[in-house]
Amino acid sequence: MAEEKSLENVKPDETLDVLGETCPIPEAMAHKKLNKMKVGQVLEVYTDHAAAVENSFPSMLNKLNYPYCVTKTGPGEFTIKIKKTS
Amino acid sequence: MNPYFLEYSIIGIAGLIFGAALERGRMCFVLATNNMFMAKDTKILEGILLAFGISILAFGIIESAGIVPIQSAVQGVFPAGWYDLVGSLLFGFGIGLCGACMSGLIFRAGSGFTQNWMQLFGILVGTIFFAFIIFPLTNFLYWILHTIPWLNLKPGFADYIPHEWFGNAVWGPFVVALIFGGLFLILGLYLTKRRFGKISKERGVNYKEPIITWDMLKFKEAYSPRLGGILFAVVAVIVFLASYFTVHKVAYMGVTTPYGSFDTYILAPFINLYNTVGHYKASFLPKISSNWFQIVPVAIPMTLLVITTFAGSTTTAILGGEFKWRVPKRKIMFLQNFIGGIFTGVGARIALGCNIGTLWSGFLMFSWAGMLFLPTLVLGMYLALKFQQAIW
Amino acid sequence: MAAANNIKKRKNHNWCGITLLALYGLFTIYASFFLSYLNKDKVIGKLSNEAIAGIKESFILWGIIMIIGSILLLIREYVLKSGQEEVKDTESGVSPHY
Numbered sequence: 001m002a003e004e005k006s007l008e009n010v011k012p013d014e015t016l017d018v019l020g021e022t023c024p025i026p027e028a029m030a031h032k033k034l035n036k037m038k039v040g041q042v043l044e045v046y047t048d049h050a051a052a053v054e055n056s057f058p059s060m061l062n063k064l065n066y067p068y069c070v071t072k073t074g075p076g077e078f079t080i081k082i083k084k085t086s
Numbered sequence: 087m088n089p090y091f092l093e094y095s096i097i098g099i100a101g102l103i104f105g106a107a108l109e110r111g112r113m114c115f116v117l118a119t120n121n122m123f124m125a126k127d128t129k130i131l132e133g134i135l136l137a138f139g140i141s142i143l144a145f146g147i148i149e150s151a152g153i154v155p156i157q158s159a160v161q162g163v164f165p166a167g168w169y170d171l172v173g174s175l176l177f178g179f180g181i182g183l184c185g186a187c188m189s190g191l192i193f194r195a196g197s198g199f200t201q202n203w204m205q206l207f208g209i210l211v212g213t214i215f216f217a218f219i220i221f222p223l224t225n226f227l228y229w230i231l232h233t234i235p236w237l238n239l240k241p242g243f244a245d246y247i248p249h250e251w252f253g254n255a256v257w258g259p260f261v262v263a264l265i266f267g268g269l270f271l272i273l274g275l276y277l278t279k280r281r282f283g284k285i286s287k288e289r290g291v292n293y294k295e296p297i298i299t300w301d302m303l304k305f306k307e308a309y310s311p312r313l314g315g316i317l318f319a320v321v322a323v324i325v326f327l328a329s330y331f332t333v334h335k336v337a338y339m340g341v342t343t344p345y346g347s348f349d350t351y352i353l354a355p356f357i358n359l360y361n362t363v364g365h366y367k368a369s370f371l372p373k374i375s376s377n378w379f380q381i382v383p384v385a386i387p388m389t390l391l392v393i394t395t396f397a398g399s400t401t402t403a404i405l406g407g408e409f410k411w412r413v414p415k416r417k418i419m420f421l422q423n424f425i426g427g428i429f430t431g432v433g434a435r436i437a438l439g440c441n442i443g444t445l446w447s448g449f450l451m452f453s454w455a456g457m458l459f460l461p462t463l464v465l466g467m468y469l470a471l472k473f474q475q476a477i478w
Numbered sequence: 479m480a481a482a483n484n485i486k487k488r489k490n491h492n493w494c495g496i497t498l499l500a501l502y503g504l505f506t507i508y509a510s511f512f513l514s515y516l517n518k519d520k521v522i523g524k525l526s527n528e529a530i531a532g533i534k535e536s537f538i539l540w541g542i543i544m545i546i547g548s549i550l551l552l553i554r555e556y557v558l559k560s561g562q563e564e565v566k567d568t569e570s571g572v573s574p575h576y
Binding site for chain 1: 112114117120121124126127129130184185186190194197200201202407408409410412413414415416419471474475478
């Protein structure tokens with residue numbers, strides 16, 4: 001599943017703040033949190049690990065087949081919104 | 087002109103390129119393996135494989151063509167042994183805990199990750215711990231004595247694969263490079279092709295990623311890992327040739343031993359490193375090994391390379407608008423990174439180098455060190471990943 | 479929204495990086511003073527006097543280069559203001575790959 005712009009303005013149900021942490025923590029914690037969430041809920045992740053946004057998250061979410069949306073919110077800072085679909 | 091001045095100055099430039107390639111290309115071994123284990127994504131791994139493949143082939147050609155004679159090239163060859171296996175397991179677990187390998191650490195610390203500065207501090211402490219306690223107590227020098235290069239006790243062919251296989255044949259290094267380098271290169275190219283094929287099928291278009299674009303050169307966009315890999319190879323060749331043509335003593339890439347010299351500069355005002363601490367004399371050895379700082383030179387070309395690598399990655403992070411002082415929310419991460427750093431430091435010292443100095447340069451030296459380092463490194467990183475997935 | 483609040487709080491940290499770069503330069507110059515002192519008592523791995531002189535000069539040269547680099551970045555940051563524009567760049571970014 002590729003990126004979906006429509007997620008940009010959706011209110012998140014859960015948030016995860018992993019600012020300042022490097023791999024594999026952002027992906028691993030997001031994965032764990034997604035597992036606990038209900039289908040249809042949206043998770044918002046704050047991270048400043050550029051490599052995670054460029055590589056780890058897209059590849060993980062493509063494998064899980066969840067739609068997501070990345071917003072650049074500052075220098076090296078990103079917000080990722082992920083919708084759990086299954 | 088003083089040849090040493092020339093050597094160090096050129097290698098400083100190589101360090102800037104290395105830092106840029108690291109920071110822009112996100113060349114981190116932990117990132118590559120984590121992506122592979124967690125999501126079967128090989129994007130960064132392709133860059134690393136390309137770096138290995140191209141540089142090994144280039145070194146084989148340089149040595150076989152006689153640009154750097156084999157006699158000179160072997161002087162820098164590190165010995166390989168059981169300590170590579172043990173050290174790389176500790177090292178792999180350490181870098182897995184910190185989420186940054188020795189090269190990843192430099193660019194992360196350089197772009198403002200405070201937890202990686204903590205890891206750096208852990209490495210410095212781990213190196214001191216190794217130097218004053220593990221090194222003298224285990225009589226570590228004995229195990230490596232016969233071949234450690236800067237001791238010049240047996241400058242030789244002991245661990246040089248082309249010599250082992252083909253004797254003194256001039257084409258030896260090229261054939262060995264073709265085998266190892268070719269393997270890495272083909273694997274890297276194959277993985278790229280497979281990834282593109284997969285995405286093309288998903289999207290229904292012919293998908294391709296450019297290796298280099300204008301936006302990358304203007305620091306607007308991160309480098310493709312493959313460009314990072316090519317720059318890696320260029321840096322290794324610059325270092326190799328610059329050191330040979332200036333002081334006729336070859337230097338291979340390495341980033342861990344310099345941390346030892348950073349330790350000595352920091353400790354020097356406070357204690358006498360050579361006499362007072364951890365004196366120890368083995369009965370069957372000449373009186374040499376009281377601590378590790380006695381055998382490590384005060385500066386190797388890589389000392390400057392590491393500093394300029396830091397400078398290069400900080401500069402590109404600022405130019406790319408990515409520099410930020412990043413403090414993790416959970417303060418326990420500092421502790422995890424400190425402990426991971428100690429593991430990293432001790433492991434790297436036991437293996438005589440890190441993922442750059444022993445793994446990559448091991449292949450570049452055509453010794454077995456790289457081959458021995460790889461399996462337990464991956465095992466260590468895998469264990470650390472599972473450990474973190476379990477506790478966080 | 480949480481993301482919108484986050485944008486307001488965000489600061490430009492480039493001065494940190496510039497300080498860091500200057501510190502690398504200072505450390506290199508600092509280290510150059512210990513080369514001959516540490517080499518003096520060495521038994522194994524001792525460098526020749528010529529080597530120490532050359533390495534020291536090179537360390538100082540690179541230290542000065544790094545400090546000049548940090549001054550240039552400072553000019554870029556506060557005189558040309560080009561670094562601060564990037565900070566304001568909050569457009570919706572797309573992960574460039576995949």
